[in-house]
Amino acid sequence: MSSSSFPPTRAVGRGPAWYRGDCHVHSVHSDGELTPEEVALQARGARLDFIATTEHNSAAPPGAWGHLAADDFLIVLGEEVTTATGHWLALGIDPGEVVDWNHQAGDGLVDQRLDQVHRGGGLCVAAHPHAPYPSGDFMFPFRGFDVVEVWNGLWTSDRPWNADNEAALAEWGRSLAADIRTGSWRPAMGNSDTHVEGQIGIPHTVVFAEELSTDAILAGIRAGRSWIAESADVDVSLGAHAHGRVAGVGEELATHGGQVEVQVAVRGVPVGTVSFHTDRGKVHRVPLPGEGADAVQWATTAEDSAFVRVEVRHPDGHVAALTNPIILT
Template identity: 80%
Template sequence: MPGQSFPPERAIGRGADWYRGDCHVHSVHSDGELTPDQLAHRARDAGLDFIATTEHNSAEGHGAWGSLARDDFLIVLGEEVTTRTGHWLALGIRPGQVVDWNYRAGDGLIDQFLNQVHEAGGLCVAAHPHAPYPSGDFMYPFSGFDVVEVWNGLWTSDRPWNADNEAALAEWGRSLAVDIRTTGTWRPAMGNSDTHLEGQLGIPHTVVFAEELSTRAILDGIRSGRSWVAESAAVEVSFTAGVEGRSAGVGEQLATLGRPVAVQARVRGVPSATVSFRTDRGTVARESLPSHGTGIAQWRTTAEDSVFVRAEVRHPSGYVAALTNPIILT
């Protein structure tokens, strides 16, 4: 488009590594208060490696981001599709592509627009399923969507967590257990800030393992569940499951061959945290970590007892500081 500069789809990055990013961001091109330039600088200050621009029902801002990309900073093009009965994120769409929003649950239209995003190589995210405002409640089934945004930061400026996020996390956790048991497939979780105002960017964000810092690799990592959610870049979590010299990380599958499995979460940056391990049987173990904010929580299980295991890290207040996607046990 004349006069516009779109960001490249690949940055040099660090090769195969864990990358931090916020995939739900608004600028002055819709209803945010910050310019793309301000957002890019805030993202770097927040320790992010990538962000996605997701203006409401518009691609108007896509061409404002090209000059803001860097060798170590990726910008993903997207849209927040604000329908009449729920919002969703179209991530990785083509420059200038606009996804239609004028429909509602029950009219049979949404699948064609999900297909449009998938045909462009993009990712469809069910956004803030229990947002406390008209059209914010997500009334579509999760089927057809690739990912669920279980942690949205827009309404948590005075605290890192709220009841709407708690409800979204619980709903996703229930669907996770049902999906894995019945179909063997599952839908990952992610967290984003939904930035509109100063001070929101990166709270929370998603930490993704990607083969490179590119739109395709980042979306592949999110789609596969090789990711976890952090309230800030100060929080570090390493989550693994191992059996007889073999191990798997978040989003991976571990063949146990009927042997006991050692589960471990290494946590940094959350003073006096409580780590809970959750499976298809609900919460199965909790462990308190030291006041200095660094520690290891461990637990043992079997594939017979646990179809999957995931971890949550909470502050003493009960607010979530980090949560992971599952490790699947077979």
């Protein structure tokens, strides 16, 4: 089997940069309606820099995706491991590799499957934890998984948000306080779960990576150097400042007991709100200042806030973007 029939693991890219990607995508090679060519074309149209192929319980076929990669477009190999008690994504697996799906919550076998992916440098994502169909509810413990897909676009209509995503976000948000204190927090990500035309990139994850490669993208996701956008029209910048030091999403800021200035700038959502969330829950909420206006600011301390993350919502309450936390120490 020639490796040239599979996409390369590195693209030219833009060097260290923020890259937009959708890591939950199906084609006609499982239960999707789009060919790989159509998926790639629509991903490029959605202004994505990378996608991951995640067919149900099967490897990407040789020759299906390799010719669609480009200097500015990375294709990551993956699988949606579809079990009777929840689905999860294995990202960054080897060409032809299949992760066995014959396991379920309580039988003790999932750890072996997670280890298989981790040994190869891959990433394990708990997918759509509250999906509204049999086997969609995620019944495995999050322990051992690297990331939680809190925003899944498959079962949405006019906008990529619904009650199932709201429940997944709330569950993840509640876990952050305890997990951050133990150094074992899991970043959030968002994906479209594309099956039909017009879904791809709604939503997607924006990742800071050292280069446009499988290893670098997965490292950025694993570290939480990422945020989630409903489309490429939306851009969010979150930073925390203390005593001349600056930290961004997924990073740690040593405050030495001083005040922390948190600043967030949003583009592409002219009307709505920004809310600030810490280990005390939602602590501050302000209207968006509008296009071209100054950034929204908020002040706190590490004593009051073990971390800070933000959510950007439309007037109807639907999420437009959300970030992983900045850790304050």
